[in-house]
Amino acid sequence: MDQEVIFAPTLRSECLTMTLYDADCDSQFICDFWNVVAGSNPPWTDDMLCRFMKNTTLSPHNCLGRKPTRPLVYIIHLGSQTGPAIGTINISERNPAIPPDIGYAIHSDYRRRGYAFEAAACVLSYWHNSLGLKDIVAFCHPANTISNKLIQKLGFERGGEATLEIGEVLVNAYVLPGMSVTLTAATRFGRMGVDKVE
Numbered sequence: 785m786d787q788e789v790i791f792a793p794t795l796r797s798e799c800l801t802m803t804l805y806d807a808d809c810d811s812q813f814i815c816d817f818w819n820v821v822a823g824s825n826p827p828w829t830d831d832m833l834c835r836f837m838k839n840t841t842l843s844p845h846n847c848l849g850r851k852p853t854r855p856l857v858y859i860i861h862l863g864s865q866t867g868p869a870i871g872t873i874n875i876s877e878r879n880p881a882i883p884p885d886i887g888y889a890i891h892s893d894y895r896r897r898g899y900a901f902e903a904a905a906c907v908l909s910y911w912h913n914s915l916g917l918k919d920i921v922a923f924c925h926p927a928n929t930i931s932n933k934l935i936q937k938l939g940f941e942r943g944g945e946a947t948l949e950i951g952e953v954l955v956n957a958y959v960l961p962g963m964s965v966t967l968t969a970a971t972r973f974g975r976m977g978v979d980k981v982e
């Protein structure tokens with residue numbers, strides 16, 4: 785029988801506090817934030833966000849046989865958890881057949897201060913050291929120079945490529961050292977993940 789895993793409600797790093805996404809109070813913030821920061825088209829709505837969160841919650845086979853009770857999405861706060869929300873960081877299962885991927889966004893007013901690196905390093909360390917999970921990938925459009933640099937600074941290595949289904953775009957795929965996964969153009973993933981059947 786699956787063992788349930790409850791992710792840490794808060795993670796702390798030197799300058800930041802990450803709070804686990806709570807559908808009751810964070811949905812509006814995330815829709816607004818992703819619409820502005822990620823320039824999303826079509827725009828995020830409550831219904832889309834709900835579908836995304838359900839679809840991208842890790843399956844037990846991507847989580848050492850344990851069943852997550854929530855998606856692994858954190859709101860990044862500057863300072864304490866009552867400090868301003870400046871970003872999001874998430875580990876999402878876009879497709880049950882491939883390892884989950886890391887994603888992040890920082891509000892434009894707070895960029896270039898090391899916060900994305902700090903938040904990602906904190907979540908990756910939690911993932912590895914506390915949850916014992918080894919497999920995580922990253923996808924990045926080749927033109928997103930900043931994010932490609934950040935991924936490599938975090939220790940990821942090129943692990944092939946993948947196809948983002950919206951527009952059939954070929955993106956760079958990255959893996960962590962020691963992972964045996966190599967991704968190819970035949971590896972497909974969508975923004976909304978794959979619809980999960982209850």
Ligand SMILES: CC(C)(COP(=O)(O)OP(=O)(O)OC[C@H]1O[C@@H](n2cnc3c(N)ncnc32)[C@H](O)[C@@H]1OP(=O)(O)O)[C@@H](O)C(=O)NCCC(=O)NCCS
Pocket residue numbers: 821822887888889890891894895896897898899900901902923924925928929930931933934937
């Ligand atoms: C990508 C993003 C999260 C970076 O956030 P950030 O907090 O500014 O990043 P950091 O300050 O932690 O920088 C980490 C590394 O990224 C790279 N980087 C960040 N900003 C950069 C810039 N303006 N120019 C070049 N490299 C940059 C550098 O390698 C930097 O390390 P360094 O400071 O040692 O040089 C932010 O630009 C963002 O939200 N972009 C829009 C959303 C997005 O593209 N998400 C990723 C989708 S794959």
